[in-house]
Amino acid sequence: MGERIELPQGTLDLLILKTVALGPQHGWAISERIQQVSSNAVQVQQGSLYPALHRLERRGWIKAHWGVSENHRKAKYYDLTRSGRKQLAADTQAWRKLSAAIGQVLDTVQEGKPC
């Protein structure tokens, strides 16, 4: 397992939206998927995953339905809604802007002379 990263506030919502955008998933699969795709760098704590899912559902960005899992068990699947798709696009853009800006600032500080 590589080094783990603490998720900054609000980024978990973005990761969840992105993950369910690829197709309906249940909570466990969402956390597994995020972990895999981030090469184990991001590990989603269940303690924050489920509250986040319920919060996103309340906002109408994802909707839930009960289905049957691959191993024939009843599971709650989450799917992206139309407004969730909009939110994902907006959040992705905002995140890219923010991380680019932060990267820029950090690089400048490294190159400049300390006062």
Add this chain to the structure above:
Amino acid sequence: MLNDLRYRVRALFRRSAVEGELDDELRFHLEQQVDKHVRAGMPRSEAVRQTRLAFGGMEQVKDDCREARGLAAAETLLQDFRHALRLWGKNPGFAVAAVTAIGLGIGANAAVFTIANAALFKPLPYERNGHIVYILGAQPGCELPCDSGRSYPDFREFRAQAKSFEALVAYHFAPVNLSDASALPERYRAMRISANGFAALGQQPVAGRDFIPADERPDAAPVAMLAYAL
């Protein structure tokens, strides 16, 4: 917005269903995680232990989910009410004392506010009440508000010369004794007022006639107006 409301309403009123779903959802997660460990070669009991450990406090997670659903406030309130009722049942003496104390406190506040509201905040019940002013004279050696009043001749001079007012009214408290054949005399608050007093405030007597300027003449017959309370 509508979605949010629908979601919350369902969460509040279909509480047992929503709670059951939450239980199912979290149990499914635990089972999946245990299966994953078992597939990786862990003994089942160890897998369950590991999974529970990683999951953290189940009740905490559920609480956070409830909060995320946006009904934590309503639920907490209900819980508090139940808790309060139970405590009352256990300790009725204290409950009575507390209710009495709060009741008295609210009552006293309400009474004081009623008086303060009538005296300080409510405007006078007259048209254009913002235009009504009270004129005081200054007196040497006495700070305002301090005025023993103006004489009637002074008032007549003011009325003749002051151009800034639509009307000038003079009054003077003069208690009177009233009696009739059947009862002892009683003392009442009464007031002498210039003939234009009620007209200036836009008030009309309910019965009879208002004072007229002729009533102010020294040789005029005495006239009086009775308040409704009398």
